[in-house]
Amino acid sequence: MKANGARIPRLAVAFALTVSLVSLGEATSGLIGLALDDPATRDVVERSTLARNLQPVRFLGTVEITDWLLDRPQLTAALARHLHPPLEQYQIARRDDGSYAVNDLGSLRGSLRLVAREANRRIYLCQGQFRSLAHILPLTGNMVLALEYRDLPQEGLPSVEVTPQLYVRLDNLVARGVLRVVAPLLHGVIDRRVAKLTAATHAVGERIGRDPRGLYREMQTWSDIRPEDLEAYRRAFVVERFGR
Numbered sequence: 001m002k003a004n005g006a007r008i009p010r011l012a013v014a015f016a017l018t019v020s021l022v023s024l025g026e027a028t029s030g031l032i033g034l035a036l037d038d039p040a041t042r043d044v045v046e047r048s049t050l051a052r053n054l055q056p057v058r059f060l061g062t063v064e065i066t067d068w069l070l071d072r073p074q075l076t077a078a079l080a081r082h083l084h085p086p087l088e089q090y091q092i093a094r095r096d097d098g099s100y101a102v103n104d105l106g107s108l109r110g111s112l113r114l115v116a117r118e119a120n121r122r123i124y125l126c127q128g129q130f131r132s133l134a135h136i137l138p139l140t141g142n143m144v145l146a147l148e149y150r151d152l153p154q155e156g157l158p159s160v161e162v163t164p165q166l167y168v169r170l171d172n173l174v175a176r177g178v179l180r181v182v183a184p185l186l187h188g189v190i191d192r193r194v195a196k197l198t199a200a201t202h203a204v205g206e207r208i209g210r211d212p213r214g215l216y217r218e219m220q221t222w223s224d225i226r227p228e229d230l231e232a233y234r235r236a237f238v239v240e241r242f243g244r
Helices: 002-028 039-046 063-070 073-083 173-177 179-210 212-219 227-242
Strands: 050-053 057-060 090-094 100-104 108-118 121-132 137-151 159-170
Touching (some): 039 159, 050 179, 063 137, 073 227, 212 227
């Protein structure tokens, strides 16, 4: 009886450990309900140097408009530059492999690609470098941005809420070693960049939601808008709403 009694706790412990390991594997194999099939993306999430659940962002729009803008990073970046001047140096250009080159006046430089998407959810991988702390500390590595978005109950114009999650994996061994010291400063850099992007998102949502035709007239004078993007905007937000 003693031997059997001793085996039962051991079996219970072994079972608990097995369940814990299985649960851990399930937790790291996916993000916001999407499978992490891309090895580089999975490595960032599983071995992140820094992880943040960012505050939800609410703005005028719908899930359909959000999808439309996310499908057109170049156009969305141009709208953000023109409607929110602090982002006027923010550039996105499509590459031949389907990824996007991102540059923000040299402080952020790298490539961006969509690695997973389903309804109302997307995961992006950004690879490159950024300079922080007044350009004193150059950092290289990868960043994963996960987005979930949903329509909010309507009270007047429709609104949408986007909930972002951020994972950063730094290449710099020195940076990882001193992360405890520089982490507050890095969080400050992230917060300031997120604040700029949030303000730009609000500006874009306001103009599309309240004055889509006026925005279209302005866009016709912008030299950095591709003709095909201008036509796509006209069809989506002028023709469909106003019939011409």
